[in-house]
Amino acid sequence: xxxxxxxxxxxxxxxxxxxxxxxxxxxxxxxxxxxxxxxxxxxxxxxxxxxxxxxxxxxxxxxxxxxxxxxxxxxxxxxxxxxxxxxxxxxxxxxxxxxxxxxxxxxxxxxxxxxxxxxxxxxxx
Amino acid sequence: xxxxxxxxxxxxxxxxxxxxxxxxxxxxxxxxxxxxxxxxxxxxxxxxxxxxxxxxxxxxxxxxxxxxxxxxxxxxxxxxxxxxxxxxxxxxxxxxxxxxxxxxxxxxxxxxxxxxxxxxxxxxx
DNA sequence: CTGTATCCCGTAAGATACTG
DNA sequence: CAGTATCTTACGGGATACAG
Numbered sequence: 282x283x284x285x286x287x288x289x290x291x292x293x294x295x296x297x298x299x300x301x302x303x304x305x306x307x308x309x310x311x312x313x314x315x316x317x318x319x320x321x322x323x324x325x326x327x328x329x330x331x332x333x334x335x336x337x338x339x340x341x342x343x344x345x346x347x348x349x350x351x352x353x354x355x356x357x358x359x360x361x362x363x364x365x366x367x368x369x370x371x372x373x374x375x376x377x378x379x380x381x382x383x384x385x386x387x388x389x390x391x392x393x394x395x396x397x398x399x400x401x402x403x404x405x406x
Numbered sequence: 407x408x409x410x411x412x413x414x415x416x417x418x419x420x421x422x423x424x425x426x427x428x429x430x431x432x433x434x435x436x437x438x439x440x441x442x443x444x445x446x447x448x449x450x451x452x453x454x455x456x457x458x459x460x461x462x463x464x465x466x467x468x469x470x471x472x473x474x475x476x477x478x479x480x481x482x483x484x485x486x487x488x489x490x491x492x493x494x495x496x497x498x499x500x501x502x503x504x505x506x507x508x509x510x511x512x513x514x515x516x517x518x519x520x521x522x523x524x525x526x527x528x529x530x531x
Numbered sequence: 532c533t534g535t536a537t538c539c540c541g542t543a544a545g546a547t548a549c550t551g
Numbered sequence: 552c553a554g555t556a557t558c559t560t561a562c563g564g565g566a567t568a569c570a571g
Binding site for chain 2: 290294295296297298299300301302304306308311312315316318319331348349373374376377378379380381383384385386387388392
């Protein structure tokens with residue numbers, strides 16, 4: 282199998298790639314979105330789930346909301362709670378998330394070591 | 407169409423996602439790989455192509471090489487030149503790159519504005 | 532040409548405490 | 552609980568010059 286020249290990569294595609302990276306930059310946005318793909322979360326709950334400080338989470342969520350990637354809903358409870366969930370538009374990102382998840386698993390086998398593929402099947406909702 | 411709970415997202419998947427992001431972090435690695443998907447490049451050539459300084463490019467390429475994502479070949483020319491190309495393993499990243507390219511184009515329409523989709527079809531190899 | 536060595540800066544992001 | 556205000560630090564990454 283040849284290892285070169287599979288894809289016609291155009292300048293325009295590179296730009297689109299940059300656009301995407303600009304939207305999901307940093308170490309948190311995709312993790313947040315992937316988590317919200319499972320279910321909606323409240324602020325504090327989300328903070329604990331993924332281990333991110335409130336300050337950073339607030340900033341990330343604001344940026345995601347600006348890009349229509351999360352929906353923020355204030356619940357009239359006491360005290361007030363806020364729910365965050367994905368949007369129809371963010372669902373179009375599932376391809377990206379899926380691809381990165383799959384590749385992460387594959388890469389683990391390929392580079393990190395052929396030996397440790399079996400993950401202990403940790404607790405899953 | 408419901409907007410929630412499409413995907414079963416497991417902790418293990420989130421970890422895989424983080425692994426991938428760890429490998430392709432920063433603003434350059436995916437751009438480099440996407441560029442190399444088109445054809446092999448020499449160092450300086452690649453530097454100019456994507457507008458990255460030598461210092462940063464060298465660092466990125468080294469990290470990519472460590473992860474078996476690029477192959478470095480020293481050519482016995484005068485002066486010496488070095489070629490960089492993708493590897494079989496980096497080709498498994500095409501799904502990620504493709505997904506991000508597609509989403510970048512889609513996002514452009516959805517958020518940036520319904521009006522400006524037509525890119526002037528700039529010069530393409 | 533292929534890198535490396537310095538220098539420099541903005542910013543992502545953590546710790547912590549506080550307000551509504 | 553939801554978020555903000557400070558403070559601080561680490562690091563990504565650019566500019567430039569230099570070395571092999």
